[in-house]
Amino acid sequence: KGAEEEEGNEDEGQTKRKRKRKRKKKQLSDEAETNEDDNQEKEKLTSIDHTIFVEGIPFDSREDDVRGFFVDNGCDDVIQLRLPQWQDSGRLRGYGHIVFNTTASREKAISELNGKNMGRRYLSIKAPNPPRPGTSAGAILGNKARDQPEGCNKVFVKNLPYDATEEDIQKAFVSCGKIIEGGVRLARNYSNHQSKGFGYVEFKNPEGAYAAVNRAAKPFGVVLSGRPCFVDYDEKEMKGSFRTDGGKLWQKQHGNVHGEN
Template identity: 35%
Template sequence: KQKKFQKKKGEFQTVKQQQSDTKGVDATSFSTVMCSGLNFEATEEDLRTFFGDMCDDIEEISIPLYKDGPRNRGVAFVRFNSSQAMQAAIDELDGKELMGRYLDLRVSTAKKTTGDTSHFVKALSEKPEMCRTVGVFNLKWQTTEEQLAEHFQECGEVFAVRVVSKNGRPQGFGFVEFVAMGAVDKAIKLTGSSIGGRPIRVDYAQNLDS
């Protein structure tokens, strides 16, 4: 296993040495993993691929972004449905490689942020020509295509809906295609609304028949 180093205040420390700062933390009180060393181009979809089958236990992924562009800040927060699932992810994936970077996974003890959270909002993708489709992210695994269609019907007539699965496992995102192009701009405004009690993120996407 390749040793990882991170520069801090003019000195080099191994990740394991840095983790000693949280050695006395009662991990059973928390359920969020902080992923440090993230590739600046990594997306939520990349992280879901990285966690693989553990995605069944993931409730939310937050990737802070710089306000002046789409690059992330090199860190992500992954909230699991239990402290046991969180610890299993750390034990299995700490130090593993994602997009050429070795990730440092540790328990996040940070309290939920309040106030200005604009840096957590992912920049919109470039809108494709003749766009009639949006991608919908951070879905609960139980979300159905009927629920997606119902949630977005206020934006315009829905032409097609797809909830993405891999080997029968929902991947936490889907697509909604409208009849009229004007509906997508209304749909984008539903970012932050909830489906099944979970806030969603909406972005422009290629049409499903492309």
């Protein structure tokens, strides 16, 4: 009987190990599929083949209105709107780029929606001009991807819209990789707490920083409110004088994340 019990326990152990291996294999497969989907979306966001240029947007429209216009007209797979705004009022400037998930929606927008009314204005919709060699958004700003310093997981970002918040920047970079808690820091004016137009993004892993720098070097790489952003690796220690939009010292609010006092 003892031998039978031993054999039964051994069979049960093998079954558990098989299940564990199967679960691990499925987990790895799911992670690989997720990474592939993320990579495909990043490529679309920087691809001219998925992008249109629009003029004639009503100045009193909001981003949701623009998105709704295309959805209502059969182009319902908008994945990004890059619509410049006036800094003083936050109103749209009336033009911008829109990225679709499929080339079919992009072609439909150009062929069927060009000249169509949106509110009291006529929309002009066309393919964006292809960037000339050396004149991509990244190249204009000197954003040529350099070799990544070993272990570097932080990037420096400039040419940011002055009204861009930490949350706006987080959304722009989150597809590059996981950002640590409180990992977006804006340089702000000491007296009025207004952004100075540059800041830093700290990722959990160096792969995030690598993805951000290389994405910014492409046409339409990293754009906020119509402004192409310069992105480069940053190896310096973060200054303790950075403040949040409420004027609090960043270090006091988020320092515990890094084990600082």
